[in-house]
Amino acid sequence: xxxxxxxxxxxxxxxxxxxxxxxxxxxxxxxxxxxxxxxxxxxxxxxxxxxxxxxxxxxxxxxxxxxxxxxxxxxxxxxxxxxxxxxxxxxxxxxxxxxxxxxxxxxxxxxxxxxxxxxxxxxxxxxxxxxxxxxxxxxxxxxxxxxx
Amino acid sequence: xxxxxxxxxxxxxxxxxxxxxxxxxxxxxxxxxxxxxxxxxxxxxxxxxxxxxxxxxxxxxxxxxxxxxxxxxxxxxxxxxxxxxxxxxxxxxxxxxxxxxxxxxxxxxxxxxxxxxxxxxxxxxxxxxxxxxxxxxxxxxxxxxxxxxxxxxxxxxxxxxxxxxxxxxxxxxxxxxxxxxxxxxxxxxxxxxxxxxxxxxxxxxxxxxxxxxxxxxxxxxxxxxxxxxxxxxxxxxxxxxxxxxxxxxxxxxxxxxxxxxxxxxxxxxxxxxxxxxxxxxxxxxxxxxxxxxxxxxxxxxxxxxxxxxxxxxxxxxxxxxxxxxxxxxxxxxxxxxxxxxxxxxxxxxxxxxxxxxxxxxxxxxxxxxxxxxxxxxxxxxxxxxxxxxxxxxxxxxxxxxxxxxxxxxxxxxxxxxxxxxxxxxxxxxxxxxxxxxxxxxxxxxxxxxxxxxxxxxxxxxxxxxxxxxxxxxxxxxxxxxxxxxxxxxxxxxxxxxxxxxxxxxxxxxxxxxxxxxxxxxxxxxxxxxxxxxxxxxxxxxxxxxxxxxxxxxxxxxxxxxxxxxxxxxxxxxxxxxxxxxxxxxxxxxxxxxxxxxxxxxxxxxxxxxxxxxxxxxxxxxxxxxxxxxxxxxxxxxxxxxxxxxxxxxxxxxxxxxxxxxxxxxxxxxxxxxxxxxxxxxxxxxxxxxxxxxxx
Numbered sequence: 119x120x121x122x123x124x125x126x127x128x129x130x131x132x133x134x135x136x137x138x139x140x141x142x143x144x145x146x147x148x149x150x151x152x153x154x155x156x157x158x159x160x161x162x163x164x165x166x167x168x169x170x171x172x173x174x175x176x177x178x179x180x181x182x183x184x185x186x187x188x189x190x191x192x193x194x195x196x197x198x199x200x201x202x203x204x205x206x207x208x209x210x211x212x213x214x215x216x217x218x219x220x221x222x223x224x225x226x227x228x229x230x231x232x233x234x235x236x237x238x239x240x241x242x243x244x245x246x247x248x249x250x251x252x253x254x255x256x257x258x259x260x261x262x263x264x265x266x
Numbered sequence: 267x268x269x270x271x272x273x274x275x276x277x278x279x280x281x282x283x284x285x286x287x288x289x290x291x292x293x294x295x296x297x298x299x300x301x302x303x304x305x306x307x308x309x310x311x312x313x314x315x316x317x318x319x320x321x322x323x324x325x326x327x328x329x330x331x332x333x334x335x336x337x338x339x340x341x342x343x344x345x346x347x348x349x350x351x352x353x354x355x356x357x358x359x360x361x362x363x364x365x366x367x368x369x370x371x372x373x374x375x376x377x378x379x380x381x382x383x384x385x386x387x388x389x390x391x392x393x394x395x396x397x398x399x400x401x402x403x404x405x406x407x408x409x410x411x412x413x414x415x416x417x418x419x420x421x422x423x424x425x426x427x428x429x430x431x432x433x434x435x436x437x438x439x440x441x442x443x444x445x446x447x448x449x450x451x452x453x454x455x456x457x458x459x460x461x462x463x464x465x466x467x468x469x470x471x472x473x474x475x476x477x478x479x480x481x482x483x484x485x486x487x488x489x490x491x492x493x494x495x496x497x498x499x500x501x502x503x504x505x506x507x508x509x510x511x512x513x514x515x516x517x518x519x520x521x522x523x524x525x526x527x528x529x530x531x532x533x534x535x536x537x538x539x540x541x542x543x544x545x546x547x548x549x550x551x552x553x554x555x556x557x558x559x560x561x562x563x564x565x566x567x568x569x570x571x572x573x574x575x576x577x578x579x580x581x582x583x584x585x586x587x588x589x590x591x592x593x594x595x596x597x598x599x600x601x602x603x604x605x606x607x608x609x610x611x612x613x614x615x616x617x618x619x620x621x622x623x624x625x626x627x628x629x630x631x632x633x634x635x636x637x638x639x640x641x642x643x644x645x646x647x648x649x650x651x652x653x654x655x656x657x658x659x660x661x662x663x664x665x666x667x668x669x670x671x672x673x674x675x676x677x678x679x680x681x682x683x684x685x686x687x688x689x690x691x692x693x694x695x696x697x698x699x700x701x702x703x704x705x706x707x708x709x710x711x712x713x714x715x716x717x718x719x720x721x722x723x724x725x726x727x728x729x730x731x732x733x734x735x736x737x738x739x740x741x742x743x744x745x746x747x748x749x750x751x752x753x754x755x756x757x758x759x760x761x762x763x764x765x766x767x768x769x770x771x772x773x774x775x776x777x778x779x780x781x782x783x784x785x786x787x788x789x790x791x792x793x794x795x796x797x798x799x800x801x802x803x804x805x806x807x808x809x810x811x812x813x814x815x816x817x818x819x820x821x822x823x824x825x826x827x828x829x830x831x832x833x834x835x836x837x838x839x840x841x842x843x844x845x846x847x848x849x850x851x852x853x854x855x856x857x858x859x860x861x862x863x864x865x866x867x868x869x870x871x872x873x874x875x876x877x878x879x880x881x882x883x884x885x886x887x888x889x890x891x892x893x894x895x896x897x898x899x900x901x902x903x904x905x906x907x908x909x910x911x912x913x914x915x916x917x918x919x920x921x922x923x924x925x926x927x928x929x930x931x932x933x934x935x936x937x938x939x940x941x942x943x944x945x946x947x948x949x950x951x952x953x954x955x956x957x958x959x960x961x
């Protein structure tokens with residue numbers, strides 16, 4: 119059965135996650151920095167009255183920081199009780215992925231992606247990385263000494 | 267009006283009591299009006315209304331508020347007559363009674379505001395006085411066919427004339443008048459069958475006229491039983507089922523053989539009562555008394571707040587203790603037992619906190635009890651037919667949330683009636699019922715939030731008209747439409763109306779729900795079919811009086827209670843000891859106070875902004891008992907904020923108590939400066955999170 123996925127781009131690469139885990143997408147107008155939070159946490163944003171933390175996908179994937187633009191999106195996802203956001207360069211597409219096109223990632227990708235990529239899907243000529251959303255959001259608590 | 271010491275002393279209790287009575291009276295009056303419109307009697311509501319006014323009159327004469335006494339007096343007088351007439355009121359009498367209640371309410375508000383109650387309007391008093399004779403005129407003519415009650419079964423002497431009339435009236439109308447005896451027992455109580463639940467269950471099957479407790483022989487061997495006298499159309503099985511079956515008994519109150527010489531029910535000689543084996547206990551179970559007692563206690567909110575403040579102090583102290591123990595542990599002291607006690611202590615504090623929060627919960631149903639009256643008023647002013655459905659169940663809300671939420675709901679209900687619902691003719695033309703529906707439902711969600719839906723079956727929001735009024739393109743999504751509706755000052759009306767004023771005022775609703783309460787507001791609307799607003803609000807909020815300031819280009823807030831002093835920092839007079847890594851010293855009343863750069867603590871570097879000099883103000887906070895100054899750029903003011911704790915592990919950090927919305931849509935951090943300084947000063951693993959007391 120084909121599963122609906124949300125596609126987004128980070129540093130030119132396409133990623134995807136199941137649409138069922140996505141609550142909504144918001145344009146990004148800046149986040150309130152939280153001192154002492156892990157460095158990949160961009161900060162707090164307010165989404166429909168809720169205050170949620172946003173993880174910067176570039177920082178999380180170890181990519182060079184990018185400029186935020188009108189295309190920047192916060193993909194708001196649900197992780198059990200938690201509602202968290204992932205800041206990406208753009209997110210425009212929703213696609214049904216055929217499970218037969220989804221393959222385990224090559225070992226090199228596994229290694230370099232710190233386990234954030236759990237599968238690779240072939241969409242026509244494009245390769246799309248399926249992210250492990252819980253792992254990307256992580257549970258690492260703040261640095262204990264409050265230093266960045 | 268006297269301003270004696272006694273008056274001032276009794277005023278708060280008087281106001282609280284009268285408020286409650288007024289709310290009950292309004293409810294009852296609506297029930298009476300409803301019955302009057304159907305041409306039916308509503309003896310229970312009339313009696314309750316009568317009692318409420320009687321009590322209001324009594325209380326008001328005790329504190330010597332003459333205008334209320336005279337208003338209540340004439341209302342009470344006519345209601346007593348109506349009660350004696352079996353709960354019948356002429357339709358024309360409802361309006362003066364409504365006005366009377368309103369006049370009383372206005373005067374109560376005046377008293378609450380410390381003013382003198384204005385005199386009762388003479389014209390209104392005259393109309394209320396005229397009600398009495400009017401009421402008598404509508405008493406039903408003597409029944410042509412006399413239906414007779416089984417006197418013994420009905421405990422004739424215990425029945426008031428109006429109750430007897432109600433039972434007889436039921437029989438004449440072809441209903442059954444029955445006596446249902448319920449025998450309570452421990453097993454039944456375990457099944458949830460007590461006299462109170464039985465009352466509720468039976469009330470669904472018929473009109474309970476009276477409930478009498480029985481003891482001795484009358485109770486049929488049990489030590490205690492209750493006889494419920496009611497009018498009903500239900501059958502024996504349903505009625506017996508409602509009281510849990512045998513040993514409950516049921517018998518008809520109608521005399522079996524009507525041909526027999528009718529025994530006039532009225533005054534049975536006292537001896538006859540004694541001869542009958544009926545021994546009703548002295549104390550009649552009348553509802554109001556039960557309600558008054560009820561194990562309830564009225565407490566001023568300020569006292570609960572005070573308890574909460576003490577608790578907060580306790581929790582702050584506990585974090586200091588935790589830090590001290592951590593320091594001991596680090597120094598190699600045997601602290602295992604101490605740590606265990608501390609953990610236990612933390613749990614106890616959490617339990618205590620939730621217990622205090624529970625004390626502040628009020629029933630949503632009680633909060634909304636004014637809405638039916640509001641809708642009634644709207645019916646009159648708009649000429650629309652409206653039915654208000656409240657489906658609120660047992661949900662509860664924190665008092666602070668409820669107080670803020672009510673105006674938003676009032677606003678939405680007003681809008682629904684005034685703007686959304688069509689006139690009856692228009693509705694019929696559109697194939698709808700002439701009577702419009704406003705439905706308010708709510709249920710608690712697992713996430714500590716309450717969801718309230720307000721639905722109408724009116725014309726729906728006209729996106730084009732809204733776009734035109736807002737001078738904006740027609741929004742593509744319903745969220746976009748709601749954003750437009752919530753623009754301050756938006757109005758789709760040319761004229762102001764008396765009920766909603768000019769415009770929708772949706773910006774106020776959103777401000778309350780989203781900004782003040784940290785909730786969520788959504789809308790669904792379908793042209794011609796109606797609109798539903800969904801409000802999601804937290805069950806509790808933590809309100810904090812906060813100082814808002816700016817540091818390195820960002821706004822922050824800090825609880826006023828933690829700040830000891832605000833000072834100006836003269837850069838020239840700050841002493842910077844060598845090797846102290848940016849730490850400065852300022853002089854305050856002859857003592858040196860360490861000065862920390864908050865900008866540095868927050869790890870922020872922002873370009874200098876014109877007109878804002880850096881670090882020229884400082885907040886003095888106690889950190890482990892010692893004053894420490896935190897340099898900030900600019901003080902922006904003091905305000906009450908809703909503190910939203912940060913629950914997510916990614917952002918639960920020492921020094922940040924939570925976030926708040928200052929109205930700009932961006933979260934603003936609420937700092938715990940003492941903890942922030944400590945986290946940096948100590949740099950130790952597992953340091954406490956002093957922000958936790960607010961989580």
